[in-house]
Amino acid sequence: MPMMIVALVAGLLFGSGLVVSGMIDPAKVLAFLDIAGNWDPSLAFVMAAAIPVAMIGFRASRSRSEPVCGGRFAAPTKSGPDGRLALGAVLFGAGWGLVGYCPGPALAALSYGDPATWLFVAAMVAGMAVRGLPVPGRATRSKA
Numbered sequence: 001m002p003m004m005i006v007a008l009v010a011g012l013l014f015g016s017g018l019v020v021s022g023m024i025d026p027a028k029v030l031a032f033l034d035i036a037g038n039w040d041p042s043l044a045f046v047m048a049a050a051i052p053v054a055m056i057g058f059r060a061s062r063s064r065s066e067p068v069c070g071g072r073f074a075a076p077t078k079s080g081p082d083g084r085l086a087l088g089a090v091l092f093g094a095g096w097g098l099v100g101y102c103p104g105p106a107l108a109a110l111s112y113g114d115p116a117t118w119l120f121v122a123a124m125v126a127g128m129a130v131r132g133l134p135v136p137g138r139a140t141r142s143k144a
Contacts (some may be wrong), residue, residue: 015107024112030097
């Protein structure tokens with residue numbers, strides 16, 4: 001139960017940051033990507049502010065043998081990019097560039113009640129569900 005409370009607080013903090021920074025407005029994100037037109041650099045400032053905060057957290061985790069709210073650290077098992085990672089990055093970037101949403105801001109923007117946002121989130125959840133289905137000829141991943 002305490003881990004769920006920590007996750008809830010972290011999610012609320014993250015969502016609040018998205019709202020305060022204006023990153024749940026897809027027009028703001030698309031304006032950042034429009035470098036040849038009416039460019040809005042505010043997303044770069046949000047990212048620049050997030051990097052030091054993440055660095056502090058990663059540095060603090062190095063001195064611990066286990067997480068504060070979990071059993072063990074889940075370090076990446078691969079050391080470099082592969083085809084699946086590249087394809088995922090391309091699909092993520094294309095979706096982000098086409099509609100101005102990625103998963104976190106889209107979930108936070110549901111509070112606006114815009115039908116387009118609800119459609120995006122429904123398609124995102126459907127894609128996640130399809131990804132979880134077993135594919136013939138491929139071993140399924142364990143959910144460790």
